[in-house]
Amino acid sequence: MNASPVRWWLSGMVAVGIIYGAIPPVSAETETNPVTPGDVPGLPAVAPVTPVPPNSPGVQDFRNLPPLLAPVLPEENPLTTPTEPAQVDIKTNQALSLRQSLELAAQTNRDLQVARARIDAARAGLRQAQAALFPTLDFQSNFQRTESAQSEISGRVARINAVGGSVANVVSGSNEGASITWDGTLRLNYNIYTGGQRGGQIQQAQEQLRQAVLNGVQVAQELQLDVSSAYYDVQNADAQVGIGQSAVRNAEVSLRDAQAQLRAGVGTQFAVLQAQVQLANSQQQLVNALRDQRVAQRNLVQILSLGNQVAVTASDPIETAGQWATPLDQSIILGWQQRPELVVQLSQRRFQEAQREIALSGIRPNLALFAQTDYLRFYESPTGLDKGGFGQGYVFGLQFSFTLFDGGAALAGARQATANIAVADISYANVRNQVRFQVEQAFSDLRANEANIKTAALALEQANESLRLARLRFQAGVGTQTDVINQENALTQAQGNLVTAVLGYNRALASLERAVGNAPFNFANFARPPVSP
Structure with a gap:
C-alpha cells in the first residue's frame, strides 16, 4: 500500500461487522477444539500489517x-427540539x-x-x-414646509410695500407666512494617510x-x-x-x-x-x-x-x-x-x-481629502418673490490633523x-x-x-x-x-x-x-x- 494511514482508513475497512459466533459446547462426550483469534466472537483476526x-x-x-x-x-x-416521545x-x-x-x-x-x-x-x-x-460618498436631502408667526407678519409687510395694497386686503390673505424649500448636500471624503x-x-x-x-x-x-x-x-x-x-x-x-x-x-x-x-x-x-x-x-x-x-x-x-x-x-x-x-x-x-x-x-499625522456640493430650491416664500429660486454651492480641500499630546x-x-x-x-x-x-x-x-x-x-x-x-x-x-x-x-x-x-x-x-x-x-x-x- 502506498497511501497514508488516514487515506487508508478513508478508503478501506468496509468488510462485514463483528459476527457473534458460538464456541462449540464442551461436555463429557466432546473434546474442546482449539479456538483461534478469528473464531472468538468479537475478537480481531491478527493479520500482518503492511508498512x-x-x-x-x-x-x-x-x-x-x-x-x-x-x-x-x-x-x-438546528433550533428544532423534539417535544414528543x-x-x-x-x-x-x-x-x-x-x-x-x-x-x-x-x-x-x-x-x-x-x-x-x-x-x-x-x-x-x-x-x-x-x-x-x-472613499465614502454621503448624500443628504431635506424637503420642508415652514410657517411661523414672524414670517407671516414679515410677508404681509413685504406685500404691502410691493403692491401698495391696504392693510385690510393683506390681512384677509392666507398662507402669507408659508415657506417650502428643498435642499441637498453631496459630500465625498477620503483618508489619504491615516498614520x-x-x-x-x-x-x-x-x-x-x-x-x-x-x-x-x-x-x-x-x-x-x-x-x-x-x-x-x-x-x-x-x-x-x-x-x-x-x-x-x-x-x-x-x-x-x-x-x-x-x-x-x-x-x-x-x-x-x-x-x-x-x-x-x-x-x-x-x-x-x-x-x-x-x-x-x-x-x-x-x-x-x-x-x-x-x-x-x-x-x-x-x-x-x-x-x-x-x-x-x-x-x-x-x-x-x-x-x-x-x-x-x-x-x-x-x-x-x-x-x-x-x-x-x-500620534502620527493624518491627511484627508474632502469635497462637498449643496443646493437649495424655494418653491414658496412669504414674499412670493423667491418662488422658483434655485441656488448651488461647493467646497473642497484637504484636512490635516495631528495629535500633539494624548x-x-x-x-x-x-x-x-x-x-x-x-x-x-x-x-x-x-x-x-x-x-x-x-x-x-x-x-x-x-x-x-x-x-x-x-x-x-x-x-x-x-x-x-x-x-x-x-x-x-x-x-x-x-x-x-x-x-x-x-x-x-x-x-x-x-x-x-x-x-x-x-x-x-x-x-x-x-x-x-x-x-x-x-x-x-x-x-x-x-x-x-x-x-x-
Missing part, C-alpha cells in the same frame, strides 16, 4: 460527496464503517459547521476592513481570517481523531459483548459438566456451586458490556451529530489499521511543519504587530502590543514542545501496542489450550472445577487483552496522525485562504 508511509495534509476533498445515508442525517433546522424513539439502526463515519462527520458535525461559519464571519470582517481603502491605522486594521482582519481557517483545520483534525476513537470504542464494546457471551457459554458448559458429574456420583455439590457463581459473574459482566455498548454507540451518534431517531453500529472488523513507517525524529519534524497550532502563534504575532501600528497611529495613551498601547508579541513568541515555543511530546507519546504507544498484539495473540492460543486441558482433566476426575474456572477467566482475559492491544494500536496510530498534523481532508477547500493586501 504505510504518512502523507502530507490534504488527503481527500469531501465537498462533492453524494448524500450519504439519508435516514441518519440530522434535522435541517415518538420523536426520539430509535427508528433507524445503521451499520457504519469508519470511512462512512468520517464522511458523515465532514457533513454533519456541529463543530465543523461552526468553524465554517466563523470563517465566513472573518472573511466578511476582512472585507469590512478593506472598505477603508475606498498606519488603516493598514493595521486590514492586517488584523487578514490574520483573523487566517486564524479562523487554521482553527478549522484543527477542528477537522480533532474531528478525525474523535470519530476514530469513538468508532474504536464501539468496536471494543462490541468485542466485549462477544467475549462476555463466550464467557457465559463457557460457564454454562462448566455448570453442565459439574451437574453431570454430581448426578453420576463422581462430583460434589461444591463444584456445582462454584460453576453457578462463575455463571452469575459472567452474566453480570455481559450485562455491563451491553450497557457499555449502548453508551459507546450513542457517543458516536453525538459526535456525528446525527438525527434523534438514529442508532449506529460498527460494521468494520477489528483489525490493525496499518503501520507507521516514518522514524521518530522525522515524525517530530513533520509535526513541526504541519501542525496548525504553530502557525496560529505566528499569525497572532503578526496580529499584535498590526495592533502596535494602530496604537502608534494615534497623555501617553498611544505609547502605552504600543508597549502593550509589544508585550503581547513576546507572549506569542513564548507560546510558539511552548506549543512546539507540546507537539514534540504528543508525537513521542503517540509513537511510544504505537510501538508498545504493536508488541502487545503479538504477545496477546500467543497468550490467547495458550489460554485456549490450557482451558481444553483443564476440562479434560476435570472430566477424567484428576482435575478440579477451580482449575476450569481459572482457565475460563484466563481465556476471557486473553481475549480482552488482544482486543485492547489491537484497538490500542489503532488509537495510537490515529493519535500519531493528529500529532504530526495529517489532515483527514483538505479543509482549505471549505475556506479560501486570506486575500493578500
